[in-house]
Amino acid sequence: MGGDAIVLYPYPGLGHLISMVELGKLLLTHHPSFSITILASTAPTTIAATAKLVASSNDQLTNYIKAVSANNPAINFHHLPTISSLPEHIEKLNLPFEYARLQIPNILQVLQTLKSSLKALILDMFCDALFDVAKDLNIPTFYFYTSAGRSLAVLLNIPTFHRTTNSLSDFGDVPISISGMPPIPVSAMPKLLFDRSTNFYKSFLSTSTHMAKSNGIILNTFDLLEERALKALRAGLCLPNQPTPPIFTVGPLISGKSGDNDEHESLKWLNNQPKDSVVFLCFGSMGVFSIKQLEAMALGLEKSGQRFLWVVRNPPIEELPVEEPSLEEILPKGFVERTNDRGLVVRKWAPQVEVLSHDSVGGFVTHCGWNSVLEAVCNGVPMVAWPLYAEQKLGRVFLVEEMKVAVGVKESETGFVSADELEKRVRELMDSESGDEIRGRVSEFRNGGVKAKEEGGSSVASLAKLAQLWKQK
Incomplete structure (x- = not known):
């Protein structure tokens, strides 16, 4: 595999994988000198209550990857080994983050194989367990955030909330104020962030801390859609007392039509x-x-x-x-x-x-x-x-x-x-x-x-800045 290597590691959920694949396609369209490797994995089906749902999702993932590979041979999927069982101590709620932790030995082998040509590792938020690994290997690490820029601003503020309150409930009826955002009712915050005793909360806290220290955050959005929030993020107004990493808006990235011959x-x-x-x-x-x-x-x-x-x-x-x-x-x-x-x-x-x-x-x-x-x-x-x-x-x-x-x-x-x-x-x-x-x-x-993705558009320009950053490494 030639060219400067970029490794993308999505969470094994179809919504996360699709947007990461679209990012890979976009990179190859505008910057074909890069070599794109996507680390593909499936979720364990060992929890009886969700086994059927997870198995169905894994089947969808497999079929989707086959279709992408057939139509986009320049994208290399590296299939990570299936994790057949989970350690008993793992908190079920925290499984999204634990999948990546359990795959660390397998991913290390891939990263070390590509080390001489590897320019960047792009992590899904749920794959945060690889952040410290990549830093130890001196690999530039970026996050691809699959939700809105506005929710990124909220996520980056979790360490501030953690430091200044005992719980999000402390806000009471007073809306949460974050620069570049509308007032946020406490009731709109994700419920899982209210219980700080869970490993899931601790994983979110770690992820938001690491994202703020990363080499950059790539967003599936475009400037006109979230203008006020993106200006605040880029100006460092959403992260009190510390710099915000570079923000790259490369969207909208959405999957193409399925291409099935039989009309649904x-x-x-x-x-x-x-x-x-x-x-x-x-x-x-x-x-x-x-x-x-x-x-x-x-x-x-x-x-x-x-x-x-x-x-x-x-x-x-x-x-x-x-x-x-x-x-x-x-x-x-x-x-x-x-x-x-x-x-x-x-x-x-x-x-x-x-x-x-x-x-x-x-x-x-x-x-x-x-x-x-x-x-x-x-x-x-x-x-x-x-x-x-x-x-x-x-x-x-x-x-x-x-x-x-x-x-x-x-x-x-x-x-x-x-x-x-x-x-x-x-x-x-x-x-x-x-x-x-x-x-x-x-x-x-x-x-x-449409304009954002045309030549000279905001998303194409943002992607060019990102590619230039990698080429300088």
Whole structure:
């Protein structure tokens, strides 16, 4: 393998891997002299409660890598050995960070093999265990952050919160203030950051500390989309009393269309719907709802009167009436028949990129995952923000309050969203003056994303700075 080597190490989740692969493709497109190696791994399936879900995800990863390898032979995937079992002491919650720690001996072999030509190691946030290893080997280390620049600003402030408060709860009803950001309600902060006794929290604290000390942070965003937050980050205003590493915005990086020859049923159905008339509901690979919540969603969609395309995953395993229930067993009786003239329910998966790019789709109910947000923005589709986990409540604040590209659902204290609430938000997005204003703003951002990736655009210029930095090493 010739050329200056760049090693990318993504977390073994499809959303993380896809954006890291897109980064590799982008580098080869604009700077083909680099040699790109992606460290590919799969997650252990030894925890019974999640074994089936993880196994399914691993299958998706394997199929995706095969497809990428076939179409992009210049990208080298180095397959790390599968970890067959986990040490008993590992905290289940901390597994995302522990995967990388367990792979250190295997990765060390790869890094030492490439040492003479290695210009940079690019880590996913969850692969932070490699930071100290890379520093010991004197390898320039960068982080590729797969979420928004605004949530990066929050993450980099975790050491400050840790030092100045006993808990995030100390903020009480006072919104958290970070330069370049809208006021952040404490309730929007990820719940897992409130318990400081967990290894998961300690891993996040370590990661945010290491990111601030890294050679740079690469972001899947573009300057126009997060202008105020990026200015504050680059000016060092988000990290009190210490310098911020260089910030490189190289997005929007989204996966291309699947290229399957057989058109998915959802696309065939969309071909027969009017322009901008359909609201698309999809909540990512981990978007699992209770039967009660699925029933409320169905009733809300029915009452809204809007056309819809809804991806439904099975409810939690403990609620399943049978292993593979029919729609009739998890949705209200007669719902599919009553809405057959204006709605389509598909099971488990739909080709999201193709769906969002379809002329018939005029709205997107999303869990606020950053990849999904970028896919919607790049296709000019306004959103209903329904966060489920991780940093997604932060995402709702940004999408609704700062970017103004979404309306946000209001949930109960237990996280339940009523049928009436979903009906209101879908109607607001699809059939109101405020929905039209949101649609206009998303279109502006879509155009900005196109310009950012053109020659002379902000993201191409940022990538050039990054490549120049590596070539000087």
